Amino acid sequence: MERFGALNVFVRAAETRSFTEAGRQLGISASAVGKAISRLETRLNVRLFHRSTRSIALTPEGAIFLKRCQRIVEEIESAEAELALANSAPRGQLRVSMPMVGTLVMPVIGAFMKAYPDITLDIDFSDRMVDVIEEGFDVVMRTGDASDSQLITRAMGTYRHVIVGSPQYFAKHGPVTDPHQLPDHACLQHRFPTTGKLRRWPLNSDGESLDIDLPNTATASAVEPLIHLAEHGLGLACVPDFTVRAQLARGSLVSVLNQYVDTPSTFRAVWPSGRQVSPKVRVFVDFMSKYLFPAGTESVRDPSSSME
Missing domain, CATH: 1.10.10.10 (Winged helix-like DNA-binding domain superfamily/Winged helix DNA-binding domain)
Known part of the structure; x- marks a missing residue:
């Protein structure tokens, strides 16, 4: 010294x-x-x-x-x-951008607010590409890779898409055991709000992508309406597995064609690079990682017994 x-x-x-x-x-x-x-x-x-x-x-x-x-x-x-940051209590405003799955993550958001009452959340629910630095976000949650050298990225968890429908739908329209049966079913599609394009259902067989022309029974620019329509027996939806974890667990939705939709994706948190990670960013990312993607959670159930 x-x-x-x-x-x-x-x-x-x-x-x-x-x-x-x-x-x-x-x-x-x-x-x-x-x-x-x-x-x-x-x-x-x-x-x-x-x-x-x-x-x-x-x-x-x-x-x-x-x-x-x-x-x-x-x-x-x-x-x-x-x-000094590590020993200080997390506090202050935290500006967050996350995908348009608002109601699906609100239980976790609510639990976070109770656990950290000194942090004030300002959440932007959007599927658009945001400029983390220019728009002043503390942390952004998105899928895919982050290659910007000005950003720090952390993988929060992995997920995959699942094709889901209600037991009532399958009882009325029959089971779906092959992707090529999908054109004969009601398909609820997600439309990107920025481009207007429909999200492709990630179907594949033996490592090869399947290009199947799906019917467009209904479209929505957010996931929640698709899940709601699927739960009410109005069609099939292809959504991230963590967004329907509760529905799959209680049986209001069942998944089909799991072996044809098995490509994992990564859910990430990104924030501006710097020498230290602020306590409020650190605890938020840790909390969301723990409760959105709990280790060992079985998010997809075998639907065979529900469809017989």
Whole structure:
């Protein structure tokens, strides 16, 4: 620590080009600064400053040494700030963007608010591409990959799409055991709000993608209406498995063609890069990861018994 103190004195003197100003910033006398620099030069066996009665200037060796010392001081200050953040209570406004699955995640959001009452959530539910930095989001939850070098990304969990319908629908229209039967069924489709295109159902067989022209019984730009319509026996919907976990568990929906929709996707949290992750971002991402994607949760049930 004594050596670090001398390095800190050297950096202040080099940056201010004044022993007097360095002493004022450090709360010591100009004479004490000069003595600390002299001891440092003696220990290093090198001259760090050219001195005159009116000014000081770095020697070439001093300029090289300054660059190293600045990095050392920055790292120590960063480490101290990181520890201070880790020990501080999460609080303040947290601006979040997440996909349009609002009502499906509200139980988890509500539990988070109860667990962290000092955090004020400002949530933007949207499927559009957002500019995390320009729009001032603290954290964004999205699917797929994040390649922006200005962002930090963390995989929160994996999911896959499932094709679901109600037991009443299958009792009326018969089981679906082959993807090529889908054109004969009512299909509830998700439309991207930004492009107007329909989301492709990720069907595949033996590693090959299946291009099947599906009927368009109804469309929606959010997942919740599709789930509601499917639960009421109005058709089949292809949705992320975590969005229908409760319905699958209680049997109001059953999944079909599981072996043809088995490609996993990643749900990610991204936030602006920086030296530290703020406590409010850290606890939010940890909480959502734990309760949206609980380890070992069986989110897809075998529908065979419900369809016989």
